[in-house]
Amino acid sequence: MNYWLVKSEPDAYSWDDFVKLGRDHWDGVRNYAARKHMMAMQTGDLVLFYHSGGAKEVVGIAKVVQEHYPDPTTDDDRWVVVDLVPEKKLDKPVTLQEIKADDRLSGMPLVRIPRLSVQPVEKEEFDIILKKG
Structure with a gap:
């Protein structure tokens, strides 16, 4: 299993919008690196849903x-595109500030390449974020 992070502006498409639909395709990606990551996604992979813009948090x-x-x-x-379904809302959003403050997460693309809209996440990083949330 692989782990990923996708970003969305909550004013345009929020976690709550996604939950209301129940299943949706992740569209509008126009970056070759992000496309490469989407092409590597496999059925069953887990994805962190990140609110970008003003919120800047995994939700x-x-x-x-x-x-x-x-x-x-x-x-x-x-x-x-890939099709995603919501699995679980985090009990507490994990902010970008919290992620940047944790040295164990310093290698994440979210920290190093913040504009990339679809990015891989290491299992250890995924687990740390889940514990924080």
Whole structure:
């Protein structure tokens, strides 16, 4: 199993919006590195759902339920989506400030490459964030 983090502006698409849908494709990714990560996602992988923008916090856990396929929001066949379902809202959001303050998380792309919208997470990092949340 692999672990990931996806980012969304809560004003545009929040955790609560995602939960209301129950299942959704993760679309609109137009970055080649993020696309590469989406193409590596496998059914059953777990995903941290991160509110970017003003909030800057991990708020929930999702699961990949369908591997990559063409993004239905564009005619450009270079872009893909994956289907996710919400698994669990964290009891307490884990802020970017908390993540940056923990030396064990200093290697995360979230800290090193903050603009990347889809990124891998090591199992140890995933577990640390879950304990914090």
